[in-house]
Amino acid sequence: MDMLLLGETIVSPSTDGTGDYLGFWMPAGGNDGVAGVEVFQLSSTSVFKVHLQTKSSDQDDSGATSIGSVALTATSPPVLKFDVAQAKDLVRYRVEVLKASGYVHLQFSQPLWAPN
Numbered sequence: 001m002d003m004l005l006l007g008e009t010i011v012s013p014s015t016d017g018t019g020d021y022l023g024f025w026m027p028a029g030g031n032d033g034v035a036g037v038e039v040f041q042l043s044s045t046s047v048f049k050v051h052l053q054t055k056s057s058d059q060d061d062s063g064a065t066s067i068g069s070v071a072l073t074a075t076s077p078p079v080l081k082f083d084v085a086q087a088k089d090l091v092r093y094r095v096e097v098l099k100a101s102g103y104v105h106l107q108f109s110q111p112l113w114a115p116n
Contacts, residue, residue, distance in 0.1 A: 007040055007107040012047055012097040023093035023108065028054065030113030035068055036081040037093075040105040047102030048072045050080075050095055052111065057089040064092070072104060084111060 010021050035052040042048075049071045053064040068084035084091075093108045 007105050009103060009105045010095055011103040012100055014100050016100065019097045021095040025090040025092045028087040028089060028091045030116055031087055032085045033111045033113040034081050035084050035111040036079065036109035038079045038107045039072055040077055042072055042075045042104045043102045045073045045075060047097065047099055048095055048104050049098060050093060052084050052091055053094050054088045054091050
């Protein structure tokens with residue numbers, strides 16, 4: 001995903017309807033905070049879920065764990081936020097596709113970190 005664009009469009013596969021779309025790794029600015037996503041257009045509810053993942057810089061990508069998430073449930077354009085906790089060195093957004101035949105146009109926000 002390219003953060004220089006005004007949002008990203010993700011289309012769920014029409015065959016099996018599952019999968020993941022991964023953002024790039026960013027340095028975490030603290031242990032706890034708030035992540036956010038702005039949804040411009042959503043075709044239908046319960047198709048996508050947004051996670052914030054974390055890992056240490058010495059781990060490979062398969063060691064990433066989710067530290068917070070939000071389901072995209074409103075087709076009117078919302079701004080959604082969710083709490084994140086126990087972040088390690090790096091964080092990234094992951095969009096999980098839950099079922100087939102849907103699309104979303106969204107933009108991720110830089111997480112806001114609580115002081116340690």
